Amino acid sequence: MLQLDDLDRAILKLLKEDARLTISEISEKLNKPESTIHFRIKKLQERGIIGRYTIILGETLRPKHIAFLILRVEKPVIEDFLERYLEYITKTLAMLPNVLMVAKSEEDKIIALVGDETQEKLEKFIEDNIKTIPTLKEVLVFPVRTFKKGGEIIGFLAGI
Amino acid sequence: MLQLDDLDRAILKLLKEDARLTISEISEKLNKPESTIHFRIKKLQERGIIGRYTIILGETLRPKHIAFLILRVEKPVIEDFLERYLEYITKTLAMLPNVLMVAKSEEDKIIALVGDETQEKLEKFIEDNIKTIPTLKEVLVFPVRTFKKGGEIIGFLAGI
Structure with a gap:
């Protein structure tokens, strides 16, 4: 224990x-x-209680506009393909630098955290790079206005 | 620049x-x-590019079951009260150790990340400590099945 x-x-x-x-x-x-x-x-x-040591990036390198996304994948005709769709989409998203976090949720749903310098760039990124992914049915966007707790994840996840 | x-x-x-x-x-x-x-x-x-130095907690201290929540607040009769409702709820959530992250989104919406040791405990926490918050209208739960990117936020956000 x-x-x-x-x-x-x-x-x-x-x-x-x-x-x-x-x-x-x-x-x-x-x-x-x-x-x-x-x-x-x-x-x-x-004991692995301390996993590792890292740095948190300051304001300057953090994307200023961020949003949580709930994505829903098309239900494939052959049900077994759903997992393949989810795997393909999450893999694609994980490679994009604007995607800070991505996770499979239940059934046909994916959760992602995305960010960019400006609101316009972020919207364009979602339109051009996310909504165009094949087999994606729905993209719900929840922009972050202000963090009340845990806002440092942005400095933790931001790319260099 | x-x-x-x-x-x-x-x-x-x-x-x-x-x-x-x-x-x-x-x-x-x-x-x-x-x-x-x-x-x-x-x-x-x-230059503040390195914000600070920190540790990421290993597996043992991380909550094993986590979920993203989208919360919707009741629209108050007096519209100006919405911001007060949002402030009250996010503040309440921020104080709970099972809440790893909480942020105000647009209009009447709040985003949160919650975690616990087991699925049962997490569900009970959401039922007993979140769904019971006054002025809260709707709680959508998106459990995380697997992270594809950024999963270390859990070791970063986990309390000690």
Whole structure:
């Protein structure tokens, strides 16, 4: 079973905020010996609780206009082909740099997150590159006006 | 204007994959002097192109079952109240640990990403904690079956 104590959680929280903190800075903040912090981080990494270390891109590289899409795929005559359609479309979408996230949902549905610099470019991208995909029946667009939580996913997902 | 050259982009790509890479490791991988790498990273940070450094949680701490929700808010009798309803609901949702992301979309719509350990728990959470929010008219649930791109947002957004 997964056992994390308060110290593990405190370390994870600090590293989530700033993964560049040194062992000695964490040790000072949490008032624990450096050797303890070092050992705990090593364990958290070995146990795969810390998956990896990464950077979040700042405002400048983030697409300014983003939208969630719900896509519905045509029901094929031969029902077994539905999975192939879904596979083809999600694969196609995943290759496009404006597509930040794409996932298969239930039945004939796909969820995607798309972004671009301006509203016009984003709309054009959806018209030209998404709505034209064969076997796609419907594209519902939900533009993001403001994030209340988790908005940093854009800086996390943005391409370079 | 934003000016990034190939070296900047190469550095950013390496740091995205592993933000623990040392200057000397990056220098070796890109076959450039350490002083250059050091200067470039400093500049990328100062310019806010690197927003911050963080960790992605591994499988063990990620919710196993997740879903995107499209919520629709009741149209209030006094139209000006719509924004208040939206503000109230997104704020309420943002406080719930099972809500990983929440954003206001256009008009009366809200987008959310929710997760839990099991399908049953997730459904119960949606029934008990979301569908019961006053002024909420409709909740559409799009469970994620498989991610094709950007699935790491779960390890990025998961709470500790």
